Amino acid sequence: MSTDSVPYHRPIAVVDERVASVAIWHVDIGNPVPPRMSRLVGAWVLDNNRTEIATLLDGRHILRCAPDPENSVLERISIAGWIDLDATVDAVRTEIHDLDKRFTEHAATVKNKLTRPDWPDVPDPRAAPLRSATGPGDLQLEGARALALARGIRNLADAWAQVESQRTMRAFLVEPAGNLARPLPLVTR
DSSP: OOOOOOOOOOOEEEEEEOSSEEEEEEEOOOSOOOTTOOSEEEEEEEETTOTHHHHHHTTOEEEESSSOOTTOGGGGSOOSEEBOHHHHHHHHHHHHHHHHHHHHHHHTTSSSOOOOOOOOOOOOGGGSOOOOSSSTTOOOOTTHHHHHHHHHHHHHHHHHHHHHHHHHTOHHHHTTTOSSOOOOOOOBO
8 A cells, every 4th residue: 555645735815006906816726626626716806905815825825916016915925935826837847858858868878769748839838818707908907917817827838737747657767756647846945
């Protein structure tokens, strides 16, 4: 009997802080997500003086939609860290490159021809479309920027889950990370 288990990673929070409100989306970046379940696991748009904001963000990794506004309510909340989105995307792309290199090296040592893993494209989470929820051309809906970035993070986490699926099904790629799928490699500051 194995005592291995998939490490749990709390959903991250994507935050769009405006002058009078804060939009928050929780995104599950762990592996795996059960079939028919969404990585987008919660959404709130609150006045920026609401005490619930601290409860929703306390101890979580935070990704801001925009630079810090003056007098940010987030500065008074104990968080796990700020997500460096560019470095996180780079970490995913680097891991794919390293795994593909290891595949090529292993393939050169075996007699049979191996099928190269179908590595996913790694999208820039900021490139997720900002779709209108109320009508054509109306993109100012509160929370829309947070939703668009949350969708982008979801797409990145889904791409990472595909990488981990490819990695864990090939014995020569399992080590040194182990045979369990890893959560999205967040880079924080």
